[in-house]
Amino acid sequence: MMKLFKNWWGRFLFQDRGIVPTFKLLFILLISGLLITGLSLLGASWIFIGFLNAVILLISLVDLFFSPNRNQLDAKRVMPKEMERYANQTITVEINNYSKFSCEIRFVDGIPTSFQTIFPVNYKITTGINGINYQVFPLVRGKYGLEKLYVRYKSLYGLWEKQITFKIEETVKVIPNLTEAKQYLASSQRYLLHEGLKIRKQKSGVGEFAKVRNYVVGDDPRKINWRQSAKLQEVMTNDYEPEHGKYVTILIDCGRMMGVELQHGNRLEKAMEAAITLAAAALKNGDYVSVVAFSKGIKAYVPPAKGLDHLDVILKSIYHIQVDASESDYVNVVQYLQTLQKKRSLFLLFSDVHTFIHEDRTLLFIKRVRKKHLFMMIGIEDELLKERIKIYPETQVIAMEKTMAQKEVQFKKQQVLKWDNQGIIMLEAPEDKLAVTAVSHYINQLNRGLL
Structure with missing residues (x-):
């Protein structure tokens, strides 16, 4: 008995499969219950009351036929294989609706608890492929596995919600934050600006030859490349930089x-x-x-x-x-x-x-x-x-x-x-x-x- 209760409770908490009533249906049942109670107090027969209950339940069940079947929905997760720590990342969930019915869905993705995000994600899907984006914020480095996607979608009039679980296995690596490394690679001198440090050459004409460039005011005349200057009919100078390979x-x-x-x-x-x-x-x-x-x-x-x-x-x-x-x-x-x-x-x-x-x-x-x-x-x-x-x-x-x-x-x-x-x-x-x-x-x- 306890195992059966846990199974149904798990389904209610976005796990596995099942059908659950929405708040709209519960509100309708509450109003109808009050009306039926009033009719019973006025002397209505039990047959009439039972017939009225059956009609309300039948109408609500008919609403289920105006929603996609579970085998008419498919899902795929599109996400980067590597994420930087403390950097917002976007994950896309693509839901393919093969039916002719539109519906409102909400889902919870099985991401690790060390990822900050907001669930459930609400979206209205139409026939065809629907891309849904949500943001995550990784907090802890490491290798993580994502397995399941828990989805609930409503019927046409929103009286029932169907549950479906997609098994989508993915692996993601959370690497250290690379913001400063990218800043240095983009502009090394700007990155070191606040340190007041310049990347200088060691000595004039010492080190590895880098290139020949146009002579500018302030260059050492001893580095003028006379052969290239004669060929191009303009003054050219050799450019050196510190030796590499340290x-x-x-x-x-x-x-x-x-x-x-x-x-x-x-x-x-x-x-x-x-x-x-x-x-x-x-x-x-x-x-x-x-x-x-x-x-x-x-x-x-x-x-x-x-x-x-x-x-x-x-x-x-x-x-x-x-x-x-x-x-x-x-x-x-x-x-x-x-x-x-x-x-x-x-x-x-x-x-x-x-x-x-x-x-x-x-x-x-x-x-x-x-x-x-x-x-x-x-x-x-x-x-x-x-x-x-x-x-x-x-x-x-x-x-x-x-x-x-x-x-x-x-x-x-x-x-x-x-x-x-x-x-x-x-x-x-x-x-x-x-x-x-x-x-x-x-x-x-x-x-x-x-x-």
């Missing part, structure tokens, strides 16, 4: 401290978005990029390659990475990279500075690595710590909290300066500036010719 290794910490929640997502989410933006910048510059995601062990490794097509390989390899409950093993990942990366490379680690500066064994090991490779670590500023420093000490408790916050910041500055003098760069940036900080320091290393 090796950049991006390390993404997935340990416990990267799960700290920020205003928009957690530290890992911001680190992944910044890492992808940095990878796009390096790949656009013609460098080789490899990516390692790690915590206690290696979670994902993408071998070095160049070309913007490699960005898609990186996304497919790391889009599903989540925070682990364990502490990160920095020495293990650096040793692992040393066995794979023989050429001089820029190791750029996205992690938590506070955790990193307490790893004395790690820092001593990286000091040895620094002899061959460049090493840079970037973290996200602790907004709570900054707020505690700015607060006015009205009470003893607040004054104590402010003192401890100042002490922590001072200790961090001392440690960062100490290791910076030994060639290990550690930076912190606000969560909304993490990507641009990483890209600007990468460009700075190229401009200075250190890589």
Whole structure:
């Protein structure tokens, strides 16, 4: 009995198949019930009352014949295979009506609970193919499966609703947000505008030959291409740019401290978005990029390659990475990279500075690595710590909290300066500036010719 009740209750909640009365029919039954009650009080016979009930029920059932049969409806879902986190996406449901009847439908799609949307979707379909769009807002990265589409459609006069469930299996990947990466690829100099950093050539006439162009006022006369100038009868100059083919290794910490929640997502989410933006910048510059995601062990490794097509390989390899409950093993990942990366490379680690500066064994090991490779670590500023420093000490408790916050910041500055003098760069940036900080320091290393 309980199983049968659950089955019918499931059908009432947009599951499986069935026919349910609408509020219009219930209202009609309520009015007719009041009229029949009044007639019975006036002495109407039970035969007449039963006949009247049968007529009302028969008329309502006739309304079912003026609606499409279940086998006359077909549905298909049109959606992207990849969606960006925190970006509105459009999903289209195409319902093909093979009958001659129009009807009002409402449906609920079987999307994951981590997708924000508004259901049910209401629409009036006609004969033929009807495309219905609705918006979703993915919140959590990962791979998700969509299976069922639950549809209800009304009869001609809206007295009954038929239920039908379409089994439409789809798979969608929610990848990190690529807004900043797209901004950089669209205009790298505009993206770095607020940093006051320009992508400069290293030295005059040094680096890779790029092209021959028209001479303009301010160009170095020593770079004039006299042969091309003689051929074209106008002054031409050689254009050089920094050498390409450098090796950049991006390390993404997935340990416990990267799960700290920020205003928009957690530290890992911001680190992944910044890492992808940095990878796009390096790949656009013609460098080789490899990516390692790690915590206690290696979670994902993408071998070095160049070309913007490699960005898609990186996304497919790391889009599903989540925070682990364990502490990160920095020495293990650096040793692992040393066995794979023989050429001089820029190791750029996205992690938590506070955790990193307490790893004395790690820092001593990286000091040895620094002899061959460049090493840079970037973290996200602790907004709570900054707020505690700015607060006015009205009470003893607040004054104590402010003192401890100042002490922590001072200790961090001392440690960062100490290791910076030994060639290990550690930076912190606000969560909304993490990507641009990483890209600007990468460009700075190229401009200075250190890589």
